[in-house]
Amino acid sequence: MKKIYFIILIGGIICFGLSIACPIFAYDVQKLANVSVEGDFTLGPGKIEVFLDPGKTTSRTLLITNRLGKAMKFKVGIEDFEGSPTGQKAAVLLGEERGPYSLKDYLEPELAEFILAHGERMVLPIEISIPENAEPGGLYGSVLISTAPIEEVPEGEEGKAKGQVQIIGRIASLFFVKVKGAVTEEGVLEKFDTVNSKKLHQQGSISFSISYRNKGNIHLNPYGIIEIKNILGKKIDEIEIEPYFAMPNSLRLREMKWETRLSLGYYTATLSLNRGYQDIVDEATISFWIIPWKILLGAAIVIFLFLAFIRWAMTRFEIRRKP
Numbered sequence: 001m002k003k004i005y006f007i008i009l010i011g012g013i014i015c016f017g018l019s020i021a022c023p024i025f026a027y028d029v030q031k032l033a034n035v036s037v038e039g040d041f042t043l044g045p046g047k048i049e050v051f052l053d054p055g056k057t058t059s060r061t062l063l064i065t066n067r068l069g070k071a072m073k074f075k076v077g078i079e080d081f082e083g084s085p086t087g088q089k090a091a092v093l094l095g096e097e098r099g100p101y102s103l104k105d106y107l108e109p110e111l112a113e114f115i116l117a118h119g120e121r122m123v124l125p126i127e128i129s130i131p132e133n134a135e136p137g138g139l140y141g142s143v144l145i146s147t148a149p150i151e152e153v154p155e156g157e158e159g160k161a162k163g164q165v166q167i168i169g170r171i172a173s174l175f176f177v178k179v180k181g182a183v184t185e186e187g188v189l190e191k192f193d194t195v196n197s198k199k200l201h202q203q204g205s206i207s208f209s210i211s212y213r214n215k216g217n218i219h220l221n222p223y224g225i226i227e228i229k230n231i232l233g234k235k236i237d238e239i240e241i242e243p244y245f246a247m248p249n250s251l252r253l254r255e256m257k258w259e260t261r262l263s264l265g266y267y268t269a270t271l272s273l274n275r276g277y278q279d280i281v282d283e284a285t286i287s288f289w290i291i292p293w294k295i296l297l298g299a300a301i302v303i304f305l306f307l308a309f310i311r312w313a314m315t316r317f318e319i320r321r322k323p
Helices: 002-021 293-316
Strands: 028-031 040-044 047-052 057-067 072-082 107-109 113-116 120-129 137-148 170-179 187-194 205-214 223-229 235-241 250-259 265-274 281-290
Touching: 040 137, 040 170, 047 057, 057 072, 057 113, 057 137, 072 107, 072 170, 107 137, 113 120, 120 170, 187 265, 187 281, 205 265, 205 281, 223 250, 235 250
Parallel strands: 047 170
Antiparallel strands: 028 120, 040 057, 057 120, 072 113, 072 137, 107 120, 137 170, 187 205, 205 250, 223 235, 223 265, 265 281
8 A cells, every 4th residue: 555655656746847847838729721811810809808806817818820821930929008199099009118007017928939830720828917916997908919030930831931031910919907996987978970070961971970088097898879860850770889998098089880871851860878887878969961962963954954855845846736
């Protein structure tokens, strides 16, 4: 019996030593079937949202797929991002700068670079570790995947990699981390109007502009609907606004389009926008006209020409009755 315990003990020590010497990696490279050559690569998901207590650690997985038609090296970078004070951009990558709600020090990809053949997909874990002294609120960072020159390629891929000498592009996956605790949620609808405040439209696409300001210390996800009514007050259409993010202490502009059919007259559009917290809804109504003057002008010209032809015909031909 002692001999059995001794063997188990030695086996456990060996296994522990091997686990230290040869760490187990969670990343995985998958070979996908029938991947067409698109001249690019894909990264998903584009947005990852996480809730964490201070001092806690979790991980999320990114999927990178090579559709370039040849083997390629990929590099993994980390950058903070923030919102835009003018609202023109949803998120602004900060490069080497540290953002006001920095997450870059708390994101750790399992690999800094890797090589994928065409049709291969990397399953890449990203560890998220929040320090014990983190304050409640939002932390924001991005994982960027970029292509780079290949220095060494897998056996059998040498011919495919020739001529690859420059960076082609990069794609970012945005990480939104909410550190649990007392946070400041405060957002407001600042303005709802047609783009450029245009009140007279023809047929076609009519664009609405939504300005939403986040005054808090955590991102918000507003959503809602726009109801279109005619001059009689009858609802004729509805536009759904899917949830979108607004960064802390920033302005977010959102455009929504209404594809009109054959329409003519006076219309109203009413926006009901949920602020993204406590089920608070802001409402605003605007009015506009749809007058397809080109169509009306064309129809008027046709009618005028037809009446002119009738008049000309009546002056040139005499209608006689039979005796």
